[in-house]
Amino acid sequence: MVSIADFSIENECGVNLIAGVDEAGRGPLCGPVVAAAVIFPNRDIEIPVVIRDSKKMSPHQRAVAYDWITQNTIWAVGQCGPKEIDELNILWASMRAMERAVEKLSRAPELCLIDGNRVPKNLRGRAVVRGDAKSISIAAASIIAKETRDKIMHDLAVRFPMYGWDKNAGYPTAEHLSAIEKYGVTEHHRRSFGPVKNALNSNNKD
Numbered sequence: 042m043v044s045i046a047d048f049s050i051e052n053e054c055g056v057n058l059i060a061g062v063d064e065a066g067r068g069p070l071c072g073p074v075v076a077a078a079v080i081f082p083n084r085d086i087e088i089p090v091v092i093r094d095s096k097k098m099s100p101h102q103r104a105v106a107y108d109w110i111t112q113n114t115i116w117a118v119g120q121c122g123p124k125e126i127d128e129l130n131i132l133w134a135s136m137r138a139m140e141r142a143v144e145k146l147s148r149a150p151e152l153c154l155i156d157g158n159r160v161p162k163n164l165r166g167r168a169v170v171r172g173d174a175k176s177i178s179i180a181a182a183s184i185i186a187k188e189t190r191d192k193i194m195h196d197l198a199v200r201f202p203m204y205g206w207d208k209n210a211g212y213p214t215a216e217h218l219s220a221i222e223k224y225g226v227t228e229h230h231r232r233s234f235g236p237v238k239n240a241l242n243s244n245n246k247d
Contacts, residue, residue, distance in 0.1 A: 045093065046092060046093050046094070046173070046174060046175055046176055046177045046179070046180040047175075047176075047177055048081075048084045048176075048177055048178075049175075049176075050154060050169060050172075050175060050176045051081075051084060051154070051176060051177070051178055052084065054152055054154075054167070056151040056152050057151065058080055058082070058148060058149070058150045058151045058152075059080065059081075059150055059151065059152050059153070059154060059178060060078040060079060060080045060143055060146060060150035060152075060153045060154070060178065060182075061078070061079050061080075061153075061154050061156075061172070061176055061177070061178025061179035061180070061181055061182040062076060062077070062078045062079075062139050062142060062143060062153050062154065062155050062156065062164075062166070062179065062182050063076065063077060063155075063156040063172070063173055063179050063180075063182040063183040063186055064076040064077075064135045064138055064139060064156070064186055065077075065095070065183070065186035065187040065189075065190045066186075066190045066210075066211070067131050067135055068212060068213075069194075069210060069211030069212050069213075069231075070211055070212070070213050070217065070221075070230055070231055070234050070236055070237050071123065071197075071204075071206070071211040071227070071229045071230040071231060071237075072123070072190065072193060072194050072197065072206070072210075072211045072229055073120040073121055073122045073123070073126075073138075073190070073193065074120060074121050074126060074131065074134050074135050074138050074190075075118060075119075075120045075138060075186050075189050075190040075193070076118065076119050076120065076135065076138035076139040076141070076142040076182075076186055077116060077117070077118045077119075077142055077181075077182040077183070077184075077185035077186040077189065078116065078117050078118075078119075078139070078142040078143045078145075078146055078150070078153070078182055079110060079114050079115070079116045079178055079181040079182045079185060080114060080115040080116070080146065080148065080150055080178070081113075081114050081177065081178055081181070082114070082115060082148075086113065088109075088177070089109070090102075090105050090106045090109045091105075091106060092106050092110070092177050092180050092181050092184065093173070093174065093180050094173040094174045094180055094183060095173065095180070095183040095184045095186075095187040095188075096173075096183075096187075097174075098184070103184055103187065103188055104188070106181075106184050107184055107185060107188040110181045110184060110185060111185070114181065115146055115147055115148055116146070116181075116182075116185055117142050117143070117144075117145035117146045117147075118142050118145070118185060118186065118189050119137075119138045119139065119140065119141025119142035119143075119144070119145060120138050120141070120190075121134035121135070121137050121138045121141075123228070123229055123230060123231045123232070125137070126231050126233070127231055127232050127233040130233070131231075132159075136159070136161040136162070137161070139155065139161050139164065140161045140163045140164060142182075143164055151165075152165060152166060152167065153165065153166030153167070154166060154167055154169050154172060154176050154178055154179055155167065155168050155169065155172070155179075156169060156171075156172035156173050156179045156182070156183065157169075157170065157172070158170050190210070191210055194206045194207065194210045194211055195207045197229060201227055201229070203220050203223075203224050204216075204217055204220045204221070204224070204227075205217060205220065213236055218236055221236065221237065221240050222240065225240070226240055226241055
């Protein structure tokens with residue numbers, strides 16, 4: 042059964058300006074982790090597009106939803122690059138990216154709904170496990186975060202075509218791992234992640 046995100050969680054919170062917050066890019070070996078925050082200023086608005094967990098949507102559905110969300114909501118993105126990820130670890134870098142996204146909103150939310158089981162320490166919020174499948178605000182944030190990050194990786198792929206980032210988005214696919222072995226590690230790789238760290242250690246031994 043397909044779960045449909047709606048405004049049930051938002052409506053039970055008792056405040057008006059609620060930001061859904063989600064991130065994309067915790068698992069890849071390279072590129073930033075990107076978070077997005079989305080506020081629906083009018084929750085009675087008719088929504089003519091599919092808004093659900095971005096991972097369950099086709100690229101076309103995400104593109105259409107991205108255009109609608111960016112035109113009809115208050116939204117912002119924040120990110121942490123590979124160096125910060127290596128310094129903080131991916132969990133805390135994700136939390137910081139979420140804080141940055143919320144800070145960049147043109148209106149401060151009264152409450153944040155955070156996908157997952159943890160609320161960043163500088164945000165007033167509520168964690169919602171599998172929130173992108175339950176809350177439209179979080180689902181919208183997941184779409185903005187993924188589309189934004191995918192665009193970043195497509196742009197990087199133009200400069201580093203050998204890694205296939207336009208297709209694998211930096212995840213540890215066989216193609217990507219093979220390219221790391223053949224071409225080495227770039228400044229966009231996360232050096233604290235196992236396969237990248239192993240490649241660096243292997244090169245140092247040679």
